[in-house]
Amino acid sequence: MTGGRPVGGALLTPPHGESPIVVLVRPQMAANIGTAARAMANGGLFHLRIVAPRDGWPQPNAYAAASGADAILDAATIHPDIRSAVADCHRVFGTCPRPRHVIIPVRDARAAAQDFRNINARCLRLAVLFGPERAGLEADDLAHCDTLIRYPLNPQHNSLNLAQAVMILAYEWWMQAETAPPRLLQTNETRIATKGELEKFLDRLIAELDAAGFLHNPPKRPGMVRNLRHWFERGEVTEQELRTLHGVVTELARGRMVRGRFAGDVPDPPWEEKT
Incomplete structure (x- = not known):
């Protein structure tokens, strides 16, 4: 039991519909992958993709740090680059503390979670990119995103580890009401391109x-x-x-x-x- 709730894999079955895909880009430490999966499980995010992990995959230390979120790690897929990781997605968000020299929509975590619910209600697949622990997403990584997510924290100490960044977004996703009205885009007889x-x-x-x-x-x-x-x-x-x-x-x-x-x-x- 953790916080009065069991953490067994039986509770990690995705609900009806599709939750956002968490994409860890070039993660450097197995423990951080595990704690990110733990944060995902707490917030109801079930789909994990890992891009070019530094130490390969699978990694026993990731499971040790996941605190029961093994099912998420078992189902995780490994990709050589961001392009292949998001090829089947319709929307891609990226976490970025200080977006510069980029003309692109920027949302905070709460607004982004609202967007996730709306996109999810339209049966579109979305992914959220989290960068490497040391420096975050690079300019070429952000070029794959259509929207950025910024955490407006204390400017004198705006430093999060990977699991904390995932947890903030997972919490906001969990707190959003399922009945959030979707923002519709009239597509007539076509569809949103992947x-x-x-x-x-x-x-x-x-x-x-x-x-x-x-x-x-x-x-x-x-x-x-x-x-x-x-x-x-x-x-x-x-x-x-x-x-x-x-x-x-x-x-x-x-x-x-x-x-x-x-x-x-x-x-x-x-x-x-x-x-």
Whole structure:
């Protein structure tokens, strides 16, 4: 018994519907994975994915620290990178103490939990990224997110370990009423695209931009690619919108080929820089 309640695996069966997926990105210590699973169990979060754990998996010390949340660790899946960990998700949130130089929605833990309930009610799958213990999520990690979560704590001592960060969000999820009204997005006959579908489009778009010379400046290229990702990740792109965007890229690529062959017949666009 812990706090008057049993901690056996029998109580760790997910309820009807799907709770948010906790994604631990490059966790460094087995004990922190275990205590994060313990925090998840306390707050009713049941789905754990682990990205590139430093010491591999499984790890006995994780189970020792989980205090009975073994079922969550048993069901955890291991992924080589964030992209594969969230490919089947429709929304991805990321925890970030001080988001800088990013134009992206930012929520506190309570508001994020409200969003989780609304998204869950719409049968969309969402994931929440938690970064490594030492430095948190990096800029390239945050580029996979459409929303950031910030914990507005004491600015003179704003330091959480991994399990504490998970616990705050798990608590807020647990405290949200199940009857929170969903925020509906009218999609008609299409559907919200998964992150995997969006990644395929972004790969194609970036490849075409490389071929066109738009990303020709090596020092600026990573930041430009991240800006493109943030732009498309910011909202819930539908599958029909992605099909339209694929068509746009196809026509632009054809135009680039024609322009390359008949450069003398096609004038430069007015916004193109002159060298």
